[in-house]
Amino acid sequence: MFAFCHLDTGAPIYCKVTIEIPNRQFMTSAESTAIFTRSWSLYDLITEHNYMSHREIYTGVEDLLRLRSDQGNYHLLDLGCGNARYLAPCLKRLPPALYEGVDLSEAALTEAREYLAELSGRVILTLGDLLHAVESTSKTWNVLFTGFAIHHLMPDEKARFFQAAGRCLSEKGWLILVDVVREEDQNRESFLDGYLKFMREKWTKVPQDQLEEACTHVLDHDYPECLSTLREMAGAAGLNSTRLISRHAQHHTLLFSHSA
Numbered sequence: 001m002f003a004f005c006h007l008d009t010g011a012p013i014y015c016k017v018t019i020e021i022p023n024r025q026f027m028t029s030a031e032s033t034a035i036f037t038r039s040w041s042l043y044d045l046i047t048e049h050n051y052m053s054h055r056e057i058y059t060g061v062e063d064l065l066r067l068r069s070d071q072g073n074y075h076l077l078d079l080g081c082g083n084a085r086y087l088a089p090c091l092k093r094l095p096p097a098l099y100e101g102v103d104l105s106e107a108a109l110t111e112a113r114e115y116l117a118e119l120s121g122r123v124i125l126t127l128g129d130l131l132h133a134v135e136s137t138s139k140t141w142n143v144l145f146t147g148f149a150i151h152h153l154m155p156d157e158k159a160r161f162f163q164a165a166g167r168c169l170s171e172k173g174w175l176i177l178v179d180v181v182r183e184e185d186q187n188r189e190s191f192l193d194g195y196l197k198f199m200r201e202k203w204t205k206v207p208q209d210q211l212e213e214a215c216t217h218v219l220d221h222d223y224p225e226c227l228s229t230l231r232e233m234a235g236a237a238g239l240n241s242t243r244l245i246s247r248h249a250q251h252h253t254l255l256f257s258h259s260a
């Protein structure tokens with residue numbers, strides 16, 4: 001059973017959606033996700049060629065989820081779910097009782113509905129801002145998942161994200177964070193130089209104009225942190241355990257929890 005609803009009003013959405021932009025912060029989020037809102041096909045092309053190591057990363061995420069003792073009975077909130085193309089197969093094998101995906105891209109959510117169609121548990125897809133979603137949820141979640149989305153937030157927003165995660169995670173809950181991470185002694189400019197070089201050298205199957213569109217998106221909207229900053233923010237939110245699960249080039253999978 002699918003519910004597809006607007007985050008602020010809770011109104012069901014089954015057809016065309018208008019996203020209201022109530023304040024500047026939401027406007028910033030909307031701008032940073034415009035590339036995903038216009039069309040999902042460029043990101044799909046990038047992941048189909050495994051340029052961001054989705055295959056290895058999501059195999060690792062499935063392995064992690066398999067370790068949980070609340071199999072079949074856990075609640076998972078996916079923040080910046082996109083079309084859930086890579087998480088959906090993991091969840092089919094390890095079904096949560098409740099899955100909620102939040103994203104600002106209507107195009108992505110429309111696809112997510114298809115990818116998640118075979119999940120046995122309840123599925124909710126919400127069109128809205130992920131920070132607002134995690135700060136306003138009244139539920140307690142066993143797993144918070146976020147894949148390649150948090151780097152769009154500014155540092156103060158990331159700190160708020162961790163505070164909210166610490167509040168709404170169950171005692172044995174996990175925050176699984178997949179994202180680009182800077183080296184300890186690397187500033188944003190140097191990270192972006194390296195990442196754009198990596199894109200231009202390795203992403204050879206992406207047509208030139210689309211590659212440049214992706215590079216512009218990264219330059220304008222990516223604000224990755226280094227691991228120590230993420231650990232500090234998590235610790236300040238009561239998430240005292242930080243584990244590096246995997247690293248594929250700049251792409252990291254991190255696991256945060258209240259205790260080890």
Ligand SMILES: C[S@@+](CC[C@H](N)C(=O)[O-])C[C@H]1O[C@@H](n2cnc3c(N)ncnc32)[C@H](O)[C@@H]1O
Pocket residue numbers: 029032033036037043079080081082083084086102103104105108128129130131146147148149152178
């Ligand atoms: C690079 S895609 C990642 C999709 C998927 N999680 C994955 O791992 O492949 C980033 C997604 O996060 C969403 N996103 C980024 N910032 C967001 C925000 N503030 N609120 C909601 N969604 C956001 C984008 O719309 C996009 O669908």
